[in-house]
Amino acid sequence: MRPAAFVPELLRHIFKKPATVxxxxxxxxxxxxxxxTPFLHPELCIACRACERDCAAEAIEITAVNEAEKRFQMIxxxxxxxxxxxxxxxxxxxxxxxxxxxxxxxxxxxNRHVLKKSWVFVRAVLKPKVAxxxxxxxxx
Amino acid sequence: xxxxxxxxxxxxxxxxxxxxxxxVDGEVIQNADLxxxxxxxxxxxxxxxxxWVQNIYLMERICGICSHSHATCYVQGVEMxxxxxxxxxxxxxxxxxxxLERVHSHxxxxxxxxxxxxxxxxxxxxxxxxxxxxxxxxxxxGNRVHYSINSIGGVRRDIDESQKKKILDSLDTLRERSLFxxxxxxxxxxxxARLAGVGYLSKESAVALCAVGPxxxxxxxxxxxxxxxxxAVYDEVPxxxxxxxxxxxLGRTVVRVKELLESYKIIxxxxxxxxxxxxxxxxxxxxxxxxxxxxxxAPRGENIHYIISNGTDKPERLKVRAPTLGNYAATIEMxxxxxxxxxxxxxxxxxxxxxxxERSVELVDARxxxxxxxxxxxxxxxxxxRFKKDPPKRNGIxxx
Numbered sequence: 001m002r003p004a005a006f007v008p009e010l011l012r013h014i015f016k017k018p019a020t021v022x023x024x025x026x027x028x029x030x031x032x033x034x035x036x037t038p039f040l041h042p043e044l045c046i047a048c049r050a051c052e053r054d055c056a057a058e059a060i061e062i063t064a065v066n067e068a069e070k071r072f073q074m075i076x077x078x079x080x081x082x083x084x085x086x087x088x089x090x091x092x093x094x095x096x097x098x099x100x101x102x103x104x105x106x107x108x109x110x111n112r113h114v115l116k117k118s119w120v121f122v123r124a125v126l127k128p129k130v131a132x133x134x135x136x137x138x139x140x
Numbered sequence: 141x142x143x144x145x146x147x148x149x150x151x152x153x154x155x156x157x158x159x160x161x162x163x164v165d166g167e168v169i170q171n172a173d174l175x176x177x178x179x180x181x182x183x184x185x186x187x188x189x190x191x192w193v194q195n196i197y198l199m200e201r202i203c204g205i206c207s208h209s210h211a212t213c214y215v216q217g218v219e220m221x222x223x224x225x226x227x228x229x230x231x232x233x234x235x236x237x238x239x240l241e242r243v244h245s246h247x248x249x250x251x252x253x254x255x256x257x258x259x260x261x262x263x264x265x266x267x268x269x270x271x272x273x274x275x276x277x278x279x280x281x282g283n284r285v286h287y288s289i290n291s292i293g294g295v296r297r298d299i300d301e302s303q304k305k306k307i308l309d310s311l312d313t314l315r316e317r318s319l320f321x322x323x324x325x326x327x328x329x330x331x332x333a334r335l336a337g338v339g340y341l342s343k344e345s346a347v348a349l350c351a352v353g354p355x356x357x358x359x360x361x362x363x364x365x366x367x368x369x370x371x372a373v374y375d376e377v378p379x380x381x382x383x384x385x386x387x388x389x390l391g392r393t394v395v396r397v398k399e400l401l402e403s404y405k406i407i408x409x410x411x412x413x414x415x416x417x418x419x420x421x422x423x424x425x426x427x428x429x430x431x432x433x434x435x436x437x438a439p440r441g442e443n444i445h446y447i448i449s450n451g452t453d454k455p456e457r458l459k460v461r462a463p464t465l466g467n468y469a470a471t472i473e474m475x476x477x478x479x480x481x482x483x484x485x486x487x488x489x490x491x492x493x494x495x496x497x498e499r500s501v502e503l504v505d506a507r508x509x510x511x512x513x514x515x516x517x518x519x520x521x522x523x524x525x526r527f528k529k530d531p532p533k534r535n536g537i538x539x540x
Binding site for chain 2: 002003004005006009010019030031033034035053054055056057082083084085086089090
């Protein structure tokens with residue numbers, strides 16, 4: 001037991017750079033698997049509604065705009081989204097998934113309705129399976 | 141003369157709303173009473189309306205710090221219901237994340253203990269080192285707080301060689317820092333004097349009051365679900381259960397630092413023996429009617445989920461017993477015959493997570509003592525009626 005056992009550590013840190021980053025001016029990068037904002041590749045979507053069914057925050061909405069033309073609309077409510085990326089996991093389209101997630105994280109806005117993103121698209125048709133359709137992404 | 145002092149629901153010493161009522165005689169606490177229900181969110185009811193998959197993310201949001209604990213506990217239960225056996229690699233990654241979570245939770249707690257004891261530089265340094273673990277978790281799972289690594293039947297993300305290397309490299313720094321904190325905790329006389337002898341909980345009362353986690357282990361009870369009822373891969377991993385026999389807040393600090401060092405050992409073992417293979421198996425959408433209890437050693441103690449399924453894709457009932465709830469009875473015992481100035485320290489020493497533990501609201505009539513469980517709507521109507529009838533500020537006598 002000796003008093004002021006922490007002092008050498010404190011003195012050492014006087015000459016060190018700060019551990020924090022001044023956020024709005026400097027930014028830390030995010031890792032490559034970061035779960036940011038979800039988005040849709042409208043040309044690949046088969047409108048199976050798997051993402052809508054599994055979304056934990058009920059943030060995905062798929063509606064039929066025109067049944068005859070197979071035209072659908074997807075709305076992602078980013079104000080409700082919890083960024084879990086379950087929609088990406090649930091998407092059955094292979095080899096490239098129709099739902100994807102990017103690395104954007106600065107989504108704040110004064111109006112929650114601005115955060116809504118929508119896509120109107122014609123339902124994609126699944127191509128017949130070819131034996132060498134390229135490497136499959138891991139089924140995680 | 142005895143006086144009753146209310147602390148909370150809103151108080152600078154408390155991070156979350158809870159009401160403590162202390163009957164004091166001078167400086168010394170004679171009796172303590174805990175009132176819960178200020179942070180009730182209706183999660184159990186909500187879980188009954190969501191599917192098995194959606195509930196993983198809901199369960200994760202019970203708590204911010206032990207998010208993986210609740211999600212894993214739930215997922216283990218659902219796997220038992222669906223008769224799924226997750227692949228070894230999936231279980232290894234799940235255990236890795238749970239140990240990293242334990243490290244970040246204990247480092248956070250060490251900082252809180254320093255802060256409550258008036259040692260704020262300790263708080264800043266531990267929290268800076270906690271960032272290393274947070275970054276590791278972000279690299280593995282894609283998020284700092286809600287890792288969402290679990291899926292029913294395994295995990296969602298694999299780890300590669302570069303991530304493995306990064307984890308092993310960071311472990312060296314973390315181990316070195318933790319040993320330094322253990323040294324400081326044992327050799328800084330002001331810190332030791334503040335913690336020693338505060339919040340005494342004897343072994344007998346810890347057993348009688350069903351204390352869990354580090355609170356029980358600091359009273360020299362070797363109680364750890366990882367050893368007693370091994371889940372995931374804990375039956376293959378060599379580790380010891382850290383205990384202390386001082387029965388006070390200092391003992392709880394020592395137990396947590398010991399657990400940190402054990403966690404580094406476990407992580408190292410997991411990383412060096414990571415098997416190859418799949419990380420998940422496909423889960424069915426529905427579960428057969430059954431009931432199951434899932435146990436998990438969260439950083440704060442034993443976490444229990446009780447799940448009933450009814451053959452559909454939604455649970456019939458989901459009951460969560462968070463570790464903090466198990467420690468409330470012991471907290472009252474610890475507070476008795478302590479000083480008012482020790483309240484924040486004793487209360488912080490169980491690592492309370494109040495929003496985890498808030499499950500249902502029970503109304504107790506202060507005059508007659510009748511207890512009754514009520515719905516949220518009924519509670520709201522009662523409050524409206526009460527405020528219409530008589531605004532409390534004019535002639536209010538506390539408790540209202």
